[in-house]
Amino acid sequence: MEKTFLMIKPDGVQRNLIGAIVGRLENKGFRIAGAKLMQVSEDLAKTHYQEHEEKPFFGELVDFITSGPVFAMVLEGDNVIDTARLAVGSTNPQQAAPGTIRGDYGLTVGKNIIHGSDSKESAEREISLFFDENEILDYKLSNSAWIY
Numbered sequence: 001m002e003k004t005f006l007m008i009k010p011d012g013v014q015r016n017l018i019g020a021i022v023g024r025l026e027n028k029g030f031r032i033a034g035a036k037l038m039q040v041s042e043d044l045a046k047t048h049y050q051e052h053e054e055k056p057f058f059g060e061l062v063d064f065i066t067s068g069p070v071f072a073m074v075l076e077g078d079n080v081i082d083t084a085r086l087a088v089g090s091t092n093p094q095q096a097a098p099g100t101i102r103g104d105y106g107l108t109v110g111k112n113i114i115h116g117s118d119s120k121e122s123a124e125r126e127i128s129l130f131f132d133e134n135e136i137l138d139y140k141l142s143n144s145a146w147i148y
């Protein structure tokens, strides 16, 4: 089954949205394979957002993502990479559809509540950047037969 990486950003943590967001993802039926509250180091932030190194907002992005704890997650499900991105919503919360996490909770592009991996390659890369192998658990949900 496919895995993806999601991270509630410091604004989501500070606004006490961890429970609401994790609740939505659990309700959808995804399996939480790993989860932790953590402080992102400057090195990890720069590596994670490497693709944006040349962008004018890179410095702000690194400062923001290291400004307080984040809640990092590995989710598992059928087609979860694309489906979780749909649940996250468009990058700019002002354009994100209601019903999406960014559409319902976010206000500006700089503080858009949550990150989600955008491809199979990013998901693999980001999971291994943020999680040790022993932090990702392989277990079955008792209701899984009712989901897939």
Ligand code: RTP
Pocket (backbone or CB within 6 Å): 052, 057, 061, 090, 091, 109, 110, 111, 112, 114, 115, 116, 117, 118
């Ligand atoms: P993310 O990587 O955080 O899940 O967001 P995304 O794929 O939807 O968007 P991406 O293009 O990867 O941009 C990464 C983050 O950079 C910030 N950003 N700021 N000021 C700006 O114009 C601007 N553009 C992007 C956003 O916080 C975005 O989530």
Ligand code: MG
Pocket (backbone or CB within 6 Å): 118
């Ligand atoms: Mg991105």
